[in-house]
Amino acid sequence: MEIKKVFIAGAGLMGSGIAQVCAQAGLEVILCDVGPEVLEKASKNIAWSAGKLIEKGKTAGPLEAVMGRIATTTDYGRASEADLCLEAAFEKLEVKKDIFARLDAVARPEALLASNTSAISISTLAAGTKRPEMVLGLHFFSPAPMMEAVEVVRGQFTGDEVFEAGRRFVLQIGKEPILVHKDVPGFLINRINFPAALEAMRLVEMGVAGIEDVDKGLRLASGRKMGIFETGDLVGLDVTHGALLAIYEETKDPRWYPPAVLRRRVQAGWLGRKTGRGWYEYGPDGTRLGPTKA
Numbered sequence: 001m002e003i004k005k006v007f008i009a010g011a012g013l014m015g016s017g018i019a020q021v022c023a024q025a026g027l028e029v030i031l032c033d034v035g036p037e038v039l040e041k042a043s044k045n046i047a048w049s050a051g052k053l054i055e056k057g058k059t060a061g062p063l064e065a066v067m068g069r070i071a072t073t074t075d076y077g078r079a080s081e082a083d084l085c086l087e088a089a090f091e092k093l094e095v096k097k098d099i100f101a102r103l104d105a106v107a108r109p110e111a112l113l114a115s116n117t118s119a120i121s122i123s124t125l126a127a128g129t130k131r132p133e134m135v136l137g138l139h140f141f142s143p144a145p146m147m148e149a150v151e152v153v154r155g156q157f158t159g160d161e162v163f164e165a166g167r168r169f170v171l172q173i174g175k176e177p178i179l180v181h182k183d184v185p186g187f188l189i190n191r192i193n194f195p196a197a198l199e200a201m202r203l204v205e206m207g208v209a210g211i212e213d214v215d216k217g218l219r220l221a222s223g224r225k226m227g228i229f230e231t232g233d234l235v236g237l238d239v240t241h242g243a244l245l246a247i248y249e250e251t252k253d254p255r256w257y258p259p260a261v262l263r264r265r266v267q268a269g270w271l272g273r274k275t276g277r278g279w280y281e282y283g284p285d286g287t288r289l290g291p292t293k294a
């Protein structure tokens, strides 16, 4: 199962980052989203980020060669060209199920089908296809071009060879595979990190501390590069909200239910850096202005 061409469904923060990583590693990429504007924005972001990495000598150029390996499309039919189809769309079960059905209809029988979901069950997505043994989780972290680990998640039906092919693919693109042998809600790293994030949100909700002090404390006392709320704004509050809801739906354990401080911001469309407002408010040039209140 050698991977030479990757079809990526979803060209947002993660899909575009993963496309960049694959193209930098010499793979051909077909990046798919719902409309040309999103794809144009994704191409611009990739060119900017890959350009910076080439300038710093962190990846091989020229930029034209990297960009030349990325084709963009709105046509799912092109998934038939790929050895690996990777879904990186909204963290919503219905959206992902629909994408998996489309991929299943056109992908080659030997192609791997993967999801970059943060918390939706890989087994549930696999069960909706006619080839559940070909489905696995490949969970990248944000920003994909910088973060070195990728979780390789074995769903209930994932074949041994498919799991191994996923591990080899992660090495092929220059990342470190983290093997997750069971499809538990939140997989491994989110499963460990989310309880801390939830506790931070609840402490803010209770008025025990402000957002800035929580982040400052975590940076200065816990050796983190970024605080929980700073990271949350990069990830996207909708993404965290969707992932927590997915874990809650799966477990029905109320400790995973998104706290009101998060729900209110998502309802207001305050989704983090991408909307200029989330846990913090940002100026037009991306400068952080101060915490938001909701």
Ligand SMILES: NC(=O)c1ccc[n+]([C@@H]2O[C@H](COP(=O)([O-])OP(=O)(O)OC[C@H]3O[C@@H](n4cnc5c(N)ncnc54)[C@H](O)[C@@H]3O)[C@@H](O)[C@H]2O)c1
Pocket: 009, 010, 011, 012, 013, 014, 015, 032, 033, 034, 038, 088, 089, 090, 091, 092, 095, 099, 116, 117, 118, 119, 139, 140, 141, 142, 234, 235, 236, 239, 243
């Ligand atoms: N943001 C993070 O830090 C992060 C980290 C790891 C995993 N993830 C997961 O990655 C996935 C994507 O997250 P993101 O942050 O890139 O979200 P995003 O909102 O930046 O991008 C999602 C993209 O999916 C596109 N899309 C929606 N429906 C589609 C369809 N039917 N076909 C093709 N494209 C479609 C949207 O137009 C959008 O461009 C989610 O499942 C999320 O949980 C996110």
